[in-house]
Amino acid sequence: MNQQPPKRTETATLRPWTDSTADIASILQAFDTDDMAGQAGEPINGVEAARRWVAPWLEREPRSGIALAIDVNGRAVGNVMATAIDRRHETAWVSYWVSPDARGGGLASAATAGLADYCFQELELFRLELAHRVNNPGSGRVAVKAGFVPEGIERAKLRYLDEAGQPVRFDVQTYSRLRADPAPLLTPLRLKT
């Protein structure tokens, strides 16, 4: 059977993560790629690690953070999250990932715009922040399409190991989106509970 990758934003929504077998399989598939290394606190290389990754996001009442699955026709193909929610300053940190076979269809940018709307309207936040290594321009394109504005470069902020196990430091490009900023041109994904 010729199965098309689920890339289209028209049928995509945001929804809470579950610890169903299908969602755990989606998490494992998404993390099974080189560019996802470093996107979680530990390698997501087995069912137990995937369960640990999803566990904090099963609560319905967001306090310090929220993660939402990007759902296409019932399959979780990506994630958008707002963490480090600071109620005093009304800020949060945004990040995202999309499973390799679902990339290139606008999902990350529409999902990030949808998460931003949720953060501004439902969580009453004012400023959302995100950043990416300068060698990950795709992430920056997602940010700009979702209405985020570049702020600057943080020099040598992150330290990762290269293929030979040697430490390499990376500059980081930072962005923000304020509640008062103009909405992006794209159609944001909506939360379906």
Ligand SMILES: CC(C)(COP(=O)(O)OP(=O)(O)OC[C@H]1O[C@@H](n2cnc3c(N)ncnc32)[C@H](O)[C@@H]1OP(=O)(O)O)[C@@H](O)C(=O)NCCC(=O)NCCS
């Ligand atoms: C970065 C990532 C989230 C993009 O997901 P996606 O669903 O393919 O993104 P979109 O389809 O919404 O793309 C939005 C824009 O980014 C561009 N883009 C996406 N990936 C790109 C890449 N690797 N290089 C250059 N541009 C890229 C797209 O072309 C599109 O721009 P356009 O509309 O002007 O053509 C995905 O590649 C991913 O999960 N990467 C690994 C995790 C990661 O890097 N997360 C960000 C950490 S800061």
